[in-house]
Amino acid sequence: MNTNMKSTLTVRVMCALFFIVFTFCYLFFYQDSVLAMAQHVLSNGQTVYNRTIGALIITFVLYLLHLGVYAITGLAKRTFALNFFPSLLILTVLTDVSPHIDEGFSFGGWWIAIPLLLLLFLGLVYVARQFLPWEPEIQYNGFWSKMMWMNLMELVVMFFLVCSFSNINDVFHYRMDMEQYMIQGQYRDALQVGRKSAATDSSLTMLRITSLSRTGQLGNRLFEYPLVGGSSALFPDSVTTKAMVYPEDSIRYFMGIKFKQKMSPMHYLKFLEKHHLMKEPARDYLLCGYLLDKKLDLFVSSLLKYYRVDSVLPKHYKEALILYTHRRANPKIVYHSSVMDADYQDYQTMEHQYQDLTVRQNMLRDTYGNTYWYYYQYHK
Structure with missing residues (x-):
């Protein structure tokens, strides 16, 4: 009897430890920015989510729920881990935050799924309790006992x-993580989020453009990231391109002035330029807008207004000038750089080296995917 009690206690302690560690880490390291956004939206910006306190409270409450379920069901031995099912179901629902929550809160399919899953759980509890008295005793071997591993496997499943049915959208997580850094003014840290991933959307593109501008790197690093939306992604439109937590108005205030009427980003920037209202960041926005839309002639015309064409030009502006020089029969300006001319020649050589379009594009992306040349030629 003492051996059985010791075995049961060890299983309970280990399962509880696994549950607490998983729940806290999942909330603290992965879902924290999503929960912060959800609280911000649902409270109309009146409250702020604290990742440490939030993770601790949610983990504690869910563990208390487990204790209550265990007191009611009495599930033990091989099925003890099932007592965590209601807690993990609630954890899943809490973290299945819709990317469109700002348009209105909805439980979605959970209105149907929760009752059905709870009925399934009750059915499993009933079956397990019927077989509980007949379960054979399992030899106790401490952590390596069969009972221990069966329960841990149930928890792992x-x-x-939980990870499969909560919000695990990479792009949405990148956006929320970036916004948390941005509202704290940590724009350089924001630029590291999802940097090696090819997944993006227009909202993530807009957040990266904002962070690059705030750190003075827009003309040097913009085309190092995957981009969606062209110049329309320069500013949020609160529909397809938007920020959930970061104040959208601050972007236009940073440019110069905010108007009540809605304008497309390029219309807005040209208006500022025409009426001499542009601050320095707006100049790079305008130039990068032309590059995003692949309008080289307009880019060159505007570039000459704001920059001296010399070696200190931002990297992507130099690349655009090299491309312009090689693609125009009578260019307004001829720009050469020994290093960049050599790179462009190598780029063209690689283009003619591979006949298959997919192979050529992949090879060029590996070497020159962070250049304006690659964006101009292969971005749709």
Whole structure:
């Protein structure tokens, strides 16, 4: 009897430890920015989510729920881990935050799924309790006992289901992580989020453009990232391109002035230029807008107004000038750089080296995917 009690206690302690560690880490390291956004939206910006306090409170409450479920069901031995099912179900629902929550809160399919899953759980509890008195005793071997590993495997399966049915959209997580850094003024840290991923959307593109501008790197690093939306992604439109937590108005105030009427980004920037209202960041926005739309002639015309054409030009502006010089029969300006001319020649050589379009594009992306040349030629 003492051996069985010791075995049961060890299983309970280990399962509780696994549950607490998983729940806290999942909330603290992965879902924190999504929960912060959800609280911000649902409270109309009146409250702020604290990742440490939030993760601790949610983990504690869900563990208390587990204790209550265990007191009611009495599930033990091989099925003890099932007592965590209601807690992990709630964890899944809490973290299945819709990317469109700002348009209105909805439980979505959970209105149907929750009752059905709870009925399934009750059915499993009933079956397990019927077989509980007949379960054979399992030899106790401490952590390596069969009972221990069966329960831990049940937990792992439930953890997998939590991760599968909560919000695990990479791009949405990148956006929320970036916005948390941005509202704290940590724009350089924001630029590291999802940097090696090719996944993006127009909202993520807009956040990266904002962070690059705030750090003075827009003309040097813009085309190092995957981009979607062209010049329309320069500013949020609150529909397809938007920020959920970061104040959108601050972007236009940073440019110069905010108007009540809605304008497209390029219309807005040209208006500022025409009426001499542009601050320095707006100049790079305008130039990068022309590059994003692949309008080289307009880019060159505007570039000459704001920059001296010399070696200190931002990297992407030099690349655009090299491209312009080689693609125009009578260019307004001829720009050469020994290093960049050599790189462009190598780029053209690689283009003619591979006949298959997919192979050529992949090879060029590996070497020159962070250049304006690659964007101009292969971005749709």
